[in-house]
Amino acid sequence: MTRTSLDAHQRAPHASVRLPAATVFPPALRGELFGPQGWSELTEVVDVLAECPDGHSLLAHPRRTEVEVLVTSWGAPRLTAEVLDELPRLHTVVHAAGSVRKLVSDAVWQRGIVVVSAADANNEPVAEYVYAQTVLALKDVHRRSRRITEQRALPPLEAVPGLDGSSVGLVSLGSVARKVAHRLHRINVEVRGWDPYQGEAIFRTAGVRKVADLRELFARSLVLSVHTPLLPGRTEKLITGDLLRRLPVGATFVNTARGAVVDEEALITVLVERPDLFAVLDVTVDEPPVPESPLYSLPNVMLTGHVAGTVGAERRAMGRLVTAELRRIAAGVDPEHVVTAELAPLLA
Structure with missing residues (x-):
């Protein structure tokens, strides 16, 4: 059992005792x-x-030394060794948000603290967003709506690719991308993916055709969706201008991961060179982009400003996941959404 499970298991006979x-x-x-x-x-x-x-409020609280479980979300402090010293009984952190990379430090892993993330609940709306944008892209909605407004006429339908048999590419095959693939199978598109960290079994289970390199993926994708986590020194500017130029005529590029995974200057250059392409950007390098950014004025760009993740009532799903995990811990059962030191950097 984990440390959390052991502590909770010892409490199990005393059902009225709640975790501090x-x-x-x-x-x-x-x-x-x-x-x-x-x-x-x-x-x-x-x-x-x-x-x-x-x-600051946590570290000044008179009962901080009694705390065994920390429930965090956006805006929580980084759990450094100095912070943990003020929480000597802490054994579990349950994060009601996505990535824990800004929250945890090496000291968390060194002290054997169990970390649980609600990222799986946060990922569902992202997958829905990408699915929706993919359907709109293959129906040519992004371009057609602008052309109708500008030309006061109906564009011809012959150039609309349609859903059946169209090719969609996924860059990285983490939790969000697998959820996207599951949804895309409803509309009978061909889903390809690239991820050097995932084995063939993951691709088979997800129903995604694995490609050997990104150049092939870009060249064959009418919709290309990025799901790569930002790993400093490893995935920064992973998406280059050369890759973007390989996209087929009329393709749509979607990014819901991190802005810095894309070479944004190169993206702008390619979008100017290739007005047939369209970019749906829920994330950018600067958020919002600097006032002089061409992303605001390019006719083949849609900026949606971080709406893909949980918003409004959608966030209740993360709260439900947190409570469900705490029930398991209190009952002496291992939580289902544990984040390990090895897994944490790969969560977007």
Whole structure:
């Protein structure tokens, strides 16, 4: 058993004992993540000793040394050795957001603290967004809507590729991309993917045809969707101008991963050279782009500003996942969404 499971297992005979916990996220997020009913369910499982809007409040709280479970989200402090020294009983961190890379430090792994992420719940809306944008792209909606507005006429339908048999490419085959592939099978498109870290079995299970290199993937994809995590020194500017120029005529490029995975200057250059291409960018290098960025004025660009991830009521799914995981821990059962030191850098 993990340390968390062992502690929880020892408590199991005393069902009325709740895990001593602290929450660390801005007050507005409590309603977004849990709502009244969700918060009530959470507090049935944990005894919230401290509701802290930020790290400073946590470290100043008089009961911080009693905290065994930390429930975090966007805005939580980095858990450095100095912070952990103030939380001597902490054994579990449950993160009601996606990536934990900005949250955890090496000290977390060194101290054997169990880290759980709600990334799987956060990934569902991203997959829906990519699926929706793919359908719109293959129906040529992005270009047609602009042309109708500008020309006051209906463009011909002959150039619309349509869904059946069209080719979609996925750069990296992590959780989001696999969810995207599952949705794309509804519309009978051909899904190809590239990921040097995933074996053949993962591709087969996802129903994705594995390609050997990115050049082939770009050359064969009418819709190309990026799902690569940003790993400094490894995936920065992974998507180059040369790759983008390989896209077929009329292709659509979608990025919901991280802006810096793409060579943005090269992307702008290619979009100017190739007005037949279209880019749907939910992420950019600077967010928002600097005022003088051509991304605002290029007619073949759509900027959607981080709407792909959980927004509004969608965030309740992360709160439900957090509570479900805490119930498992309290019952002495290993949580399902544990993040390891090896896995953490690969989560976007």
